Amino acid sequence: MIEIDGSGALNTREEKNGTEQTQETKLESVIEVNKLNFYYGSTQALIDVDMHIYKNKVTSIIGPSGCGKSTMLRCFNRMNDLIEGTRVEGKVLLDGVDIYAKEIDPVRLRRHVGMVFQQPNPFPKTIFDNVAYGPKMHGVRNKSSLEEIVETSLKKAALFDEVKDRLHKNALSLSGGQQQRLCIARAIAVEPEVILMDEPASALDPIATTYIEDLIYELKENYTVVIVTHNMQQAGRVGDYSAFFLNGSLEEFDTTEKIFLNPSKKQTTDYISGRFG
Numbered sequence: 001m002i003e004i005d006g007s008g009a010l011n012t013r014e015e016k017n018g019t020e021q022t023q024e025t026k027l028e029s030v031i032e033v034n035k036l037n038f039y040y041g042s043t044q045a046l047i048d049v050d051m052h053i054y055k056n057k058v059t060s061i062i063g064p065s066g067c068g069k070s071t072m073l074r075c076f077n078r079m080n081d082l083i084e085g086t087r088v089e090g091k092v093l094l095d096g097v098d099i100y101a102k103e104i105d106p107v108r109l110r111r112h113v114g115m116v117f118q119q120p121n122p123f124p125k126t127i128f129d130n131v132a133y134g135p136k137m138h139g140v141r142n143k144s145s146l147e148e149i150v151e152t153s154l155k156k157a158a159l160f161d162e163v164k165d166r167l168h169k170n171a172l173s174l175s176g177g178q179q180q181r182l183c184i185a186r187a188i189a190v191e192p193e194v195i196l197m198d199e200p201a202s203a204l205d206p207i208a209t210t211y212i213e214d215l216i217y218e219l220k221e222n223y224t225v226v227i228v229t230h231n232m233q234q235a236g237r238v239g240d241y242s243a244f245f246l247n248g249s250l251e252e253f254d255t256t257e258k259i260f261l262n263p264s265k266k267q268t269t270d271y272i273s274g275r276f277g
């Protein structure tokens with residue numbers, strides 16, 4: 001049986017011959033959400049959300065359409081600031097720092113918490129310039145440093161071999177799956193701590209989807225990943241933790257294993273088994 005207590009400790013209890021053995025592995029939280037409420041005008045989209053995002057893990061956000069998954073994801077790097085008439089109450093802490101505090105610059109924050117969207121959205125520039133864009137914005141000018149960052153980022157995004165001979169061709173000439181990996185390379189290029197992905201594979205075919213899933217799995221070695229997905233198999237394959245949202249509330253949060261095999265709440269069971277949503 002696997003359970004998580006409030007302190008973020010993962011307790012693994014194995015019952016062997018009637019004796020209970022407890023191993024404790026301390027999990028490190030990168031993001032901590034405290035009593036978060038979020039409003040679009042008078043519409044409340046998130047209600048009293050408390051949640052931890054653990055370092056070097058993949059957390060899947062799941063739940064029916066309109067339950068607040070994208071809103072939650074956008075709260076992690078203040079992308080919701082860009083939407084007029086929105087309001088946030090409560091706290092989102094990144095490494096213990098309140099990201100909604102007055103002195104926080106959202107542009108700098110997004111260097112630490114990057115985002116990949118549902119539709120691949122490369123800039124209409126060369127492959128090289130797409131990846132070099134962020135580092136240049138943050139002041140990297142040296143040509144060989146930029147070349148090194150571009151190569152490393154493309155390698156980490158499992159795209160380098162496919163594009164190494166056409167780095168100076170337009171990124172829009174790539175396939176959808178390649179464009180999405182390019183967007184991941186672009187996010188990686190500024191060395192974020194956390195990468196947010198909102199249904200990153202839903203516009204892709206099954207093979208390109210497998211590439212992205214394999215990549216997400218590898219990324220967690222160096223990064224913390226939060227992914228929104230409608231695809232339960234995908235959440236099961238890539239997620240270490242799963243957060244099930246319903247009507248703006250975090251209904252259940254646990255290891256993916258627990259959520260999928262033995263959820264605590266009936267609503268979670270119903271959603272996982274496809275009875276609604």
Ligand SMILES: Nc1ncnc2c1ncn2[C@@H]1O[C@H](COP(=O)(O)OP(=O)(O)OP(=O)(O)O)[C@@H](O)[C@H]1O
Nearest residue numbers: 040043045063064065066067068069070071072083
């Ligand atoms: N820009 C916006 N202005 C007003 N209301 C919004 C806006 N974006 C989302 N909402 C509302 O907030 C609620 C949560 O939306 P959100 O996009 O976070 O859901 P979701 O779980 O990502 O859904 P989906 O699975 O369809 O992408 C919904 O009721 C939605 O209508």
Ligand SMILES: [Mg+2]
Nearest residue numbers: 069070071228
């Ligand atoms: Mg959404």
